[in-house]
Amino acid sequence: MAVRDRHRDSDREIFVRWMADHRGIIVKVVRSFTTNLADAEDLTQEIDLAVWRSIPSFRGESKPSTWIWRIAHNRATSWWRGAGSSHAVLDDVVGPSAPDRADDGLLIDRIYAAIRTLPPIDRTLVVLSLEGYRYGEIAEITGMTVTNVGARLSRARSRLSEVLEETR
């Protein structure tokens, strides 16, 4: 029996264009949520597939980049590896003594390592904020109130600064 595939050729073109223009979004989200190559590949695949499946639902009401941020963060935030390899365990690995800590002094590597010490939702808030999204936009993407976004983001940024200071 043939499997019905709602994706048309134009959807494929959209996917190719989005990936050409916005691949960095997925790379950034994956780097903010994973600490090893296997997890990074798994999550990347999951996000790629989610973006592909989402294209028929895209009505152009938001920018493609915002759409991809939303999907990538949704997948990353609720990413579940099953019992025994939860996010908590993953987070425990990432600390000042973690192997992937940037000993080469590259600030961006230290920033990613610091982001991974935050709870999943705070990672999303910090990354979107670093991308220049406003509180209102972040609130819309995440589904939180603007007040809550502001308060949490403030705490998350403080925590991020502390971790960066500790790992300097």
Place this chain on the structure above:
Amino acid sequence: MTDQPPADEEFDPVVAAWAAQGVAGAAHAQGFDPDVLADSVARAHRKDQRRLLWLNVREFVPSVVVAGLFARRAPNTARPPAMLSAAALVFGVGVFLVVSSLRYQRADRGWGTSIREQVARRLAQVEHRAKLYRNVGWWYLSPIAVAVALVRYGRGEAALLSNPVFFGIIAAMGSALYVINRRIGRTRYESEAEHLRTLLADFDAGS
């Protein structure tokens, strides 16, 4: 409250480093080809669709075949209504399996909604799945056991309990299925539901 984080000189280097990372360029430099990715994702999507179709067929076809067999033999048995009831029960279990499977697959839809809403939607689906596995005795094993008893009754055979060997085999198979399903529900779905509940509570904290 302003709509942007307040200016923070200490944080400026972080913002600058983030803006300067050029991840998209790096991805292209590493030989990233969107066309190749599109082909690969399309293949993975089709494979997944086929897998889901197969899961539904695997769940539905046996129940239709068995129900059809019972219904077809009903007129030639001692008690046709009992056979027809058994057929209806088995068919009902198949329909229930497919409906719950389709409902679970719908969890991925609603792409345009907020992350919180998608987490809530996913939680509802995972909780439903966990509930199915937890209550497998009620909606799957009991109807099947009743159907077996009805078939024996319909064919004028001795009651299930009066045949210890047959009863033992049925009870052992049922127990094994019960234990396996409960374990799957606990390890695969209840732990994920717990993770999603924590996430949802974290979303709502402070709002």
